[in-house]
Amino acid sequence: MTKKGLIILFVFLILIATLGIGLFFLKNDNQINKMPKNEKIILPEPEKDSDFSIEKALSNRRSIRNFENKELSLEQVSQLLWAAQGITDISGKRASPSAGATYPLTVYLVVEKVKDLIPGVYKFIPEDHSLMFILEGEKSTALKNAALGQGFIENAPINIVFGAIYEKTTNRYGERGIQYVHMEAGHAAQNIYLQCESLGLGTVAVGAFDEDRVREILNMSEKEIPLYIMPVGKK
Ligand SMILES: Cc1cc2nc3c(=O)[nH]c(=O)nc-3n(C[C@H](O)[C@H](O)[C@H](O)COP(=O)(O)O)c2cc1C
Secondary structure, three states, rough: OOOOHHHHHHHHHHHHHHHHHHHHHHHHHHHOOOOOOOOEOOOOOOOOOOOOOHHHHHHHHHOOOOOOOEOOOOOHHHHHHHHHHOOOOOOEEEEEOOHHOOOOOEEEEEEEOOOEEOEEEEEEEEHOOOEEEEEEOOOOOHHHOOOOOOOOHHOEEEEEEEEEEEEHHHHHHHHHHHHHHHHHHHHHHHHHHHHHHOOEEEEEOOOOOOHHHHHHHHOOOOEEEEEEEEEEEOO
């Protein structure tokens, strides 16, 4: 090849590289621009049937604290949130029972590694099976620190956090409603355990944490009290 040919080839390669780098940054910028605060992400439709029996899920269920360093898919996230509080009836009733259908539980998703989601805090909206983007950034280290340093929280690709607005239930049932809210958190958490089994994932219900710190990390309202942190990942 002539010297002139080499120069043209060199300039051409530089142009291609510049274009590639430009497109890379444009793509990442778009991803962030696509998710301003309060942006909604409609989740994929959850599966309502599978060949994995409920008996198998019950007998295999264990609390898992070691997770593979692997990202989860949006389909897996959708399935887990549906199991927790998804709407399963045209009346608005959900996968978990609720005293008088008052539905005091709130569900947050803390993302470290999920395909097509940037790391941050999201709130699950059962009504249209969507996620609302609340905060950007990796929060799992702060969450681990708020939970007495339980390291598996930091190592999980996601953490599902249950909160509760007690007055939704106590307005109807008085003091007794407090117990009802705690019972409901147990139902919803068990649904996550069982759904994890069916998806080949693992989880553990974590109750030992500093309430105020977790509320702060997730930007929860003053009325909400965090009840459970459930790290989830591939076992
Ligand atoms: C209310 C409650 C709080 C819990 N808190 C924690 C916790 O903070 N950290 C933890 O590692 N496990 C926690 N666990 C999980 C228990 O340790 C676990 O369920 C128990 O050891 C039985 O094991 P299994 O779930 O594998 O059957 C909690 C469980 C419940 C029901």
